[in-house]
Amino acid sequence: MILNLKKTFKGGVHPKEWKELTKNFSFEAMPKPKQVIIPISQHIGIPAKPLVKKKDRVKAGEIIAEPEGFVSVPIHSSISGIIKDIHKEPNVSGSPKDAIIIESDFSDEIEMMEKLNFSSATPDQIKERVRLAGIVGQGGAAFPTFVKLTPPRDVKIEYVILNGCECEPYLTRDDHYMLERTDAVIGGLKLIMRALGVAKGAIGIEDNKKTSIDKISEACKNEQSVQVESLKTKYPQGAEKMLVKAVLGREIPPGKLPLDVGVVIQNIGTAVAVYDAVVNGEPQITAALTVSGGGIISPKNLLVPIGTSIQEVLDYCGGVKDNAVKVIVGGPMMGVAQYDFKAPIMKATSGILVLTDKEVNDYPETPCLKCGKCIEACPLGLEPTKLARYAQLERFGDAEDAKITVCMECGTCTFTCPANIPLVQWLRYGKQKVIKMQKQKHPELTEC
Ligand code: SF4
Ligand code: SF4
Structure with a gap:
């Protein structure tokens, strides 16, 4: 219908x-890398528990970490090879995370499910x-x-x-x-x-x-x-x-x-x-993503083995142009700026954007014009300017009353603000503080 x-x-x-x-640009399969860095937490919930140790041999598709609890998932190897180590590595979220590092044996052995x-x-x-x-x-x-x-x-x-x-x-x-x-x-x-x-x-x-x-x-x-x-x-x-x-x-x-x-x-x-x-019996070992932006030499849609580094993806797309100033994982509205290109592609990575100076808004912040554009644009009917102010003043009780936790961090208000106030960044900060406060008051609301 x-x-x-x-x-x-x-x-x-x-x-x-x-x-x-x-x-x-149709999907293009990227060749398997020499090494993958596979974080044990690529999902909301409890990180998976490694099942392998240094020097173990694994096939592509093999489970290398098992779920811990209900809200958790198994993690599979995306290549065949030898476990090199398990330790903290850079992560697209911004802070290092535990990961299993696998060196390829180039045998391409794969273990699918029935x-x-x-x-x-x-x-x-x-x-x-x-x-x-x-x-x-x-x-x-x-x-x-x-x-x-x-x-x-x-x-x-x-x-x-x-x-x-x-x-x-x-x-x-x-x-x-x-x-x-x-x-x-x-x-x-x-x-x-x-x-x-x-x-x-x-x-x-x-x-x-x-x-x-x-x-x-x-x-x-x-x-x-x-x-x-x-x-x-x-x-x-x-x-x-x-x-x-x-x-x-x-x-x-x-x-x-x-x-x-x-x-x-x-x-x-x-x-x-x-x-x-x-x-087809396939575990989730490949991420489909768009590599785009004015700063990448050859934009593409790619199928990438999970654990491949951002740097290798950028190199595969011809590298970055001289006027590239920012790399983002995800979209420009909700994505995360990257500082270490060793960070690996994860299951939910949807894109890598390389933006030039012309695509990035770096105009200076000015005082609020009280124009109300952010309020008009917020799809949830919130008052972003008020919420951001509460966060700036650390008035988290007021922010809670004004429903800061309802904010979905979509960035619409920031996009629309003529004063270039980083509203969503303040909202994110305020929201985290309010959630922490709520958890202290109600310890039963611990993260799953
Ligand atoms: S980031 Fe939050 S406050 Fe801003 S528009 Fe989106 S939902 Fe509304
Ligand atoms: S859009 Fe920006 S300048 Fe206008 S009221 Fe909101 S915060 Fe103030």
Whole structure:
């Protein structure tokens, strides 16, 4: 079923898209590196526990770290080789993290899981396969997918929505998944629906991806259980609350999750990973990402073995130009600036951007103009200027009362501010302090 109603949400912004830099580049598989650095925590939740030790030999696809607790996933080797060491290494998050370092033996030995039948795999088989394959959400948060497929018993899920918005500028990875792996996207959605016992699915795609909308719509034309929604191109259309509002017209109340309104959201790339794990027996050992920006010599869409360093990816793309000033992992709105290019590609890495001086806003900060643009743009109806002020003044109690913890750190307010005030950075700081304060008051709210 195809609906083309150009739905959207209130607020938001229209940053320059820059999608043209990689829009026409199909996925290219990057060669296996000589060494990989595989962090034992690539997901929200408890880090996995290493199962290997120095000098052990492993194959690609072999489990090298096992999950610890419910919200955790196994980690697999992405190459065949010898364990060189296990220690802290640079990480794209900014602080060093424990990682397993593997040196390649160039034998390309790979250990896949048994293939399951697409049509007859049961919900329990699908969930267990997703768990064993170590799949985490590809939308940035890296939440273990099997946990999302196991909602509390008293919660009734009605809809699965695939997020095909890819609303961050520059990134075209999800667009290419929809173009090049159309069957896997739809097959993955159906497997997720079956695992959850849900009869209705939807795929929300921003209307700047016309070819993908056409291709997915054509493939779904006889699917009564799946609706394809063309959504207005606007940042942050792909945020969970905005997506649910645009596709189903349902509001997720502050502090609540999509499942509280009967919805599970998965990213397009996650659906492909689920399909590959079930149908092809593949664990999550490869990341699909866009390498783009005016500062990279040859922009590309790449399939990269997890654990490959940022530097090797940049080198594979011809290196950086002389006027490159910033490297970001993820999109420009929510991504993280990088200082050590030894940091490895992880399961949820969606892009590497190399930006030039012309693409980076380095105008000086001036006092607030009280123009209200940030308030108008905030898709959650918050008052970013007030919240940032509370954070600056360390008035965390007031920040809590003004709902700072509801902020999804989308960066829309910062983008829109004519005074160049780093609002989202202040909000992030204030939010962390408030969450810490809440945990001290209520120790039972410890991180999972
Ligand atoms: S970062 Fe927070 S306050 Fe700013 S626009 Fe996004 S949700 Fe609103
Ligand atoms: S957009 Fe910037 S200048 Fe305008 S009210 Fe918000 S913080 Fe102040």
